[in-house]
Amino acid sequence: MAILSMRNGLAAVLLLLSAVATRADDAAVIDRWYAALLKTDRAALGDLLSDDARINLTDLGVVQTKQEFISSMDEWESAVAGGKIRHRIAKSEAGVVTVIACYDFPANDMLMQETFALSGEHITATSQAAMAETCDAY
Template sequence: MLFSAISARADDGTLIGRWYAALLVADRTELSDLLAGDVRIKLDDLGVVQTKQEFIASIDDWEGAVAGAEIRHRIEKTEGGVTTVIACYDFPNNDVLMQETFAIADNRITASSQAAIAENCDSY
């Protein structure tokens, strides 16, 4: 049982790594593959909850914003099926530190939330 729990966490870490790699290059196909059909993505700072279709449609705007950027992330904890990540979005003209959560089931992201925790990545 312990082995399967460790294996699941490792798989979740791999999936989250794929998420940030796809996000960095605005890879709509990979992002779509990583998201469950009924996923809800909550953007706390904007007061928005997006469906999968809405999120993928928003990638057009994101693609311009992420050009020349770097995204660094580290997993803070995994608890109760939810993985919490600290991510630094280092854009050419500014950076922001985010706390993001991912609920994962059957190798798909079923829910995600994102909230800014600092206006720079100094504490990353």
């Protein structure tokens, strides 16, 4: 009976460690995403997005493929110049990560809620919606 209890306890510890490692991996993917986005690093963004990824810009009513998103980086590059992006993970569960992000641009800032579907080291889908026209609530 003691061996069974010890085995169950060990299984619970391993499960907990696995969940913590998964959250750490998810956080690393999200950190790499925002670093690449700020630098307009098309290669890094392309590596992070799965080939069939969908990017949903909810406020604009636009859904982009990976290739369309990468192609739109020329416009983004001038918009983000001199800006900062702050982000924090609000929730991470079963490969879905919700992030609160503050886009601090020289002319304005915007608070966004962004949701990422992850599969390993890849983003399979992301959606973005504005929360506020300032980052005061960040």
